Amino acid sequence: MIGLVLSVLLSLNGVEVQARDVPDDQGGAVELRVNFSRPLDISKILIYRVANGDTVSKKVAELDVNGQTKIKYIDKHVKNGVPVQYTLFLISQLGDTLGTVRTQMVEAKPSIFNKRKTFLLLAVLSYIALLIYFMSQARRGRELYLRPIAGLIEVDNAIGRATEMGRPILFSPGLSTISDVATIAALNILAYITRKVAAYETRIIVPVYDPIVYTIAQEVVKDAYTAAGRPDLYRAEDVFFLTSRQFAYAAGVSGIMVREKTAANFFMGYFFAESLILAETGASTGAIQIAGTDAVTQLPFFITACDYTLMGEELYAAGAYLAKDPRLTATIKGQDVMKATLATLLLLITLIAFIGPKLGLHINWETFKAYIVGL
Amino acid sequence: MFLSRTLPMILVFVMGIIGFSLYFIPHPAARQFENTLSQWSIAIGSFAIFLAITSLIRRYINNIKRGKDVFYSIVALVALFGMAGLGLFAGIDEKSLFQKIFINVNVPLDATMFSLLAFYVTSAAYRAFRARNVEATLLLVTAVVVILGISTIGDTQVWLRKTAEWIMNVPNLAQKRGILIGVGLGVIATSVKIILGIERNWMGG
Numbered sequence: 001m002i003g004l005v006l007s008v009l010l011s012l013n014g015v016e017v018q019a020r021d022v023p024d025d026q027g028g029a030v031e032l033r034v035n036f037s038r039p040l041d042i043s044k045i046l047i048y049r050v051a052n053g054d055t056v057s058k059k060v061a062e063l064d065v066n067g068q069t070k071i072k073y074i075d076k077h078v079k080n081g082v083p084v085q086y087t088l089f090l091i092s093q094l095g096d097t098l099g100t101v102r103t104q105m106v107e108a109k110p111s112i113f114n115k116r117k118t119f120l121l122l123a124v125l126s127y128i129a130l131l132i133y134f135m136s137q138a139r140r141g142r143e144l145y146l147r148p149i150a151g152l153i154e155v156d157n158a159i160g161r162a163t164e165m166g167r168p169i170l171f172s173p174g175l176s177t178i179s180d181v182a183t184i185a186a187l188n189i190l191a192y193i194t195r196k197v198a199a200y201e202t203r204i205i206v207p208v209y210d211p212i213v214y215t216i217a218q219e220v221v222k223d224a225y226t227a228a229g230r231p232d233l234y235r236a237e238d239v240f241f242l243t244s245r246q247f248a249y250a251a252g253v254s255g256i257m258v259r260e261k262t263a264a265n266f267f268m269g270y271f272f273a274e275s276l277i278l279a280e281t282g283a284s285t286g287a288i289q290i291a292g293t294d295a296v297t298q299l300p301f302f303i304t305a306c307d308y309t310l311m312g313e314e315l316y317a318a319g320a321y322l323a324k325d326p327r328l329t330a331t332i333k334g335q336d337v338m339k340a341t342l343a344t345l346l347l348l349i350t351l352i353a354f355i356g357p358k359l360g361l362h363i364n365w366e367t368f369k370a371y372i373v374g375l
Numbered sequence: 376m377f378l379s380r381t382l383p384m385i386l387v388f389v390m391g392i393i394g395f396s397l398y399f400i401p402h403p404a405a406r407q408f409e410n411t412l413s414q415w416s417i418a419i420g421s422f423a424i425f426l427a428i429t430s431l432i433r434r435y436i437n438n439i440k441r442g443k444d445v446f447y448s449i450v451a452l453v454a455l456f457g458m459a460g461l462g463l464f465a466g467i468d469e470k471s472l473f474q475k476i477f478i479n480v481n482v483p484l485d486a487t488m489f490s491l492l493a494f495y496v497t498s499a500a501y502r503a504f505r506a507r508n509v510e511a512t513l514l515l516v517t518a519v520v521v522i523l524g525i526s527t528i529g530d531t532q533v534w535l536r537k538t539a540e541w542i543m544n545v546p547n548l549a550q551k552r553g554i555l556i557g558v559g560l561g562v563i564a565t566s567v568k569i570i571l572g573i574e575r576n577w578m579g580g
Binding site for chain 2: 024025026027080110111112113114117121124127128131132135179181184185187188190191192208211212214215216218219220223236237239240241242245246247248250251255259273274276277280294296299300301303304305311312313315316317319320323325327328331332334335338339342
């Protein structure tokens with residue numbers, strides 16, 4: 001049974017001890033709770049553990065009481081599936097042993113499902129169901145209104161400007177790895193931009209920071225040229241691995257922007273402190289710049305130095321928005337509906353927090369928060 | 376077609392579902408499996424490094440052949456092969472030439488680039504804080520309060536320190552959380568699209 005509670009309640013002279021397997025964990029841990037129902041002259045508790053079949057017990061902890069009435073201790077060194085028993089020695093201020101309390105056998109077991117994350121699982125599943133609903137609606141031909149995103153509308157203009165000027169376009173997919181969804185979102189945008197670039201016969205330069213992202217970016221660009229019917233325009237050396245050192249990458253990309261005189265710069269993905277170096281250098285060359293990142297700390301820099309910035313979720317929506325595939329754009333609608341739902345819930349919770357106490361409604365917000373986030 | 380399209384999509388679907396499930400399973404077997412997956416990605420990454428270095432060398436050799444940025448390309452290739460050779464044949468211990476070059480050349484160069492940020496921040500702040508309209512003026516006033524509040528002036532002017540702290544902890548934190556909620560929803564939506572095979576740009580469109 002998941003999270004089986006093998007607890008025992010022993011009482012000795014006003015001391016209650018409860019031992020149980022820690023629920024919703026990977027096993028190997030037993031929780032001991034000591035409650036004093038009346039004031040006692042106890043300064044320390046020595047805890048000894050003995051495993052089933054062993055004859056020698058092992059000291060696992062020495063806890064200071066310091067007048068506390070409730071003490072909790074988690075023994076994290078228990079073998080799974082092996083019953084153990086604890087003996088607690090209650091030591092007085094003078095160092096005498098006032099008594100001992102022995103628990104019954106308790107067994108640490110790993111859990112198959114973390115019950116504390118139930119709400120989180122249900123919330124995510126509901127959101128996925130909402131996304132699938134909108135996708136099915138879009139497949140049936142239902143028209144979905146999408147709010148305009150200025151940065152995305154300007155993507156085509158930026159490519160057009162570069163084409164008119166006869167200068168290349170620079171695309172940086174950020175400094176994160178492929179396991180970061182922001183990088184995948186950046187590659188989705190790269191695919192769209194490359195198709196446009198191929199149609200306009202413009203050059204695109206893609207310096208990459210991460211080796212795995214490089215191999216994928218190479219494929220994305222190559223396939224986008226093929227999809228646009230211009231595989232002859234694809235230049236393998238324009239999609240290249242630059243370096244995996246942060247500021248060396250910033251220096252390298254800045255150098256490319258200055259030497260190649262790129263007319264449009266796209267910074268999409270996750271960026272760190274180098275964001276401002278890239279954006280300011282690009283701005284100094286007079287290029288039109290569109291950035292998109294979910295790195296909250298870097299957003300102000302991009303907003304200041306770039307012409308357009310995709311903030312947070314707009315980066316994830318961009319690929320779908322640009323592709324104009326109804327099933328993809330339907331997910332943006334789902335995102336917006338979920339955001340509106342969450343905003344309404346937050347407003348309600350805030351109202352309850354303000355008005356609740358006046359109406360006699362007392363909520364333990366710490367427990368509420370732990371339940372919501374699954375801690 | 377099967378190897379280039381169908382198989383990757385099946386793998387992404389299966390691994391996506393497993394990856395999602397692992398978050399809710401605390402069992403040691405799940406953790407073990409997660410560690411194995413991490414080790415696989417490291418192994419795949421080492422193949423990618425080989426491809427990445429090849430692309431780097433190819434680019435610089437092409438540059439030299441075309442007579443474009445020849446000097447920079449030679450410097451990059453010499454640095455690449457020189458450091459790799461030193462590391463492979465002379466070792467990378469503390470007293471090695473490799474470490475000396477790294478500490479005395481690479482680290483100061485990194486620090487130089489990082490220090491440029493101070494000037495870029497100043498230039499960006501100048502542009503951002505120009506009071507051209509109501510919003511920009513509000514931004515300017517807020518920035519001045521925060522800058523003064525968290526500086527030494529805030530030690531003597533408590534109201535300024537408290538106002539700056541309030542700005543950072545209430546309106547600033549609220550907008551950060553708003554963006555993060557949107558990011559979370561965007562991440563889930565993108566993941567669902569990839570797992571269900573609707574979004575395929577990651578494998579070339």
